[in-house]
Amino acid sequence: MTTTELERPARPPVFHHLSTGRKARNHLATVLVSLAFLIALVPLVWLLATVVIKGWRALVSPDWFTHSLKGVLPDQFAGGIYHALYGSLAQALVCAVIAVPIGILAAIYLVEYGRGWLARLTTFMVDILSGVPSIVAALFIFALWISTFGLEQSAFAVSLALVLLMLPVVVRSCEEMLRLVPQELREASYALGIPKWKTIVRVVLPTALSGIVTGSMLALARVLGETAPVLVLVGYSQSINFNIFDGNMTSLPLFIYNQFTNPTAAGQLRIWGAALTLILLVMLFNLIATVISRFSAIKTK
């Protein structure tokens, strides 16, 4: 009897119409949720449009990427961000050279070796470190490097502060990638009698390499925009300085902050031009990261 009932095709009365209340609530939720997304687009579009409209003229000026502000008067439409661009890239690269190896090794420890209280403590501390505000990291390096060791302010001190900010990001992303490496690969390697360290270096790391590179690029992109450490740990300079261990060195954020107090039209153009350059630089690093991950994701099959 039941079978015959089921064999009959369902007719409209079987599916009750939704009550108006439920329908209304459903529509309301859809509208609100879509609205939230649109609200988020407002500041994004507004901000990017402002930066592009006010800054593009600086970028197309012939000296922008090839000259510093050496000998340029505050209200003079001349010079460029060559020195600041160098400063940003140099500080970020020095930071990456220190942070990436430590970060990868720490991630290997957490994934391959870590257990017990020390591993739990390390995981906890990585979380805490990722929440340390950049100004606190800068103050710490100031207290250690300048006030305790008695060393001068320098771009290298900035890099050290940036290491503290970059490390947890590298560890997190690297850890995730290492965990994605199929366990069979490790087992196959062990079965061949290969020592654990060699398995990690020759099998696990190469498999996860693209993900690790991607994570490091993203971490680098984040560090490029940090302003607090450069305010505390290095002085502003109008001209280029190649030496990261000595003297003042300008980076893009410091350049923007310094020109921010320059009320002339030239100063305004410079801050928006530098802001646009900085955003493009960060986006470039993000883009490279995405491309790398797109082309060589871990084969989970």
Place this chain on the structure above:
Amino acid sequence: MSMKDEVVSRPAGQERETGSMMGGMGEQEQERGERPKRVGDRVFRYLTTTSGLVIVVAIVLIGFFLLIKAVPSLLADSTNFLTDWRFDTTGGKLAFGIRDMLVVTVLSSLLALVLAMPISLGIALFLTQYAPRSLARGFGYLVDLLAAVPSVVFGLWGVLVLGPAIEPVQRALNAGLGWFPLFSDGNVSLAGGGNIFTAGVVLAVMLLPIITSVTREVFRQTPVNQIEGALALGATKWEMVRTTVLPFGKSGFIAASMLGLGRALGETIAVLMILHTATSPSGFSFFDGGSTFASKIASAASEFSEPLPTGAFIAAGLVLFLLTFVVNAIARSIAKPKKEKA
């Protein structure tokens, strides 16, 4: 289910078993390898463990160095560190307190959180449940684009563009709701919008991508059979979301918000550029000026020379460090039980 699937499908934080499993393997291997003494293994083990320790030591050192640099100044402080609003480190006699910095920091961060939380929740739901599959990825990149904007650029935009633009809104709020303490007259002029309100709005925009990205990941992990079950029972889309996605992702969302709060508490340059300096104590209004812990330290950074005045700012930094430490620890403890269940 093969072991690989298990490892891959296991969400982050649930790997303790995997870890111990692998650890067990390592032990066996070590036992066997004891006689030939695999030097490579031991060196590598020490190397990685040391790198892990570097992070632990870094945190301990941060707390330790800030503390020893702050204590002499705290002892020399001639006023109450917690309740005085002045921060005077010039002229030989130290008189500094953190009352106003604490008020400004907390008010701006909470305002940012209140604004950013519902919008982030909406975006995360939109991207995971509502947006068409083909477009969701692109929309997600758009939101991530916000995270690519450095805070100094947010500061520029906040003080030169947004502040003046929302000044009329602030005037209206002040005129209409001025009886309510949070909207009463502040200690700086409303002109230009250099107050906590503007700072809070800018911070909220900066928090959107942070809260959204974590929440999105959690929502995406909602068990499909729960979602399909709800739909099969005749739930509307919203009822499905309310009964499956939201309960599943609630703790993740709250943890993400706490992470965002930690970020907002420590934000330096954007707040420094936006807030006008105040010459009278804060009256707990959104239209106050002043400075947060981070912006106060950054604004004085060029004058760090004498140990005692510098120590006063380091003391402020220490408070900020403790504040973010507590917030992040809470975020972690909220997120963790959820992961264990998953």
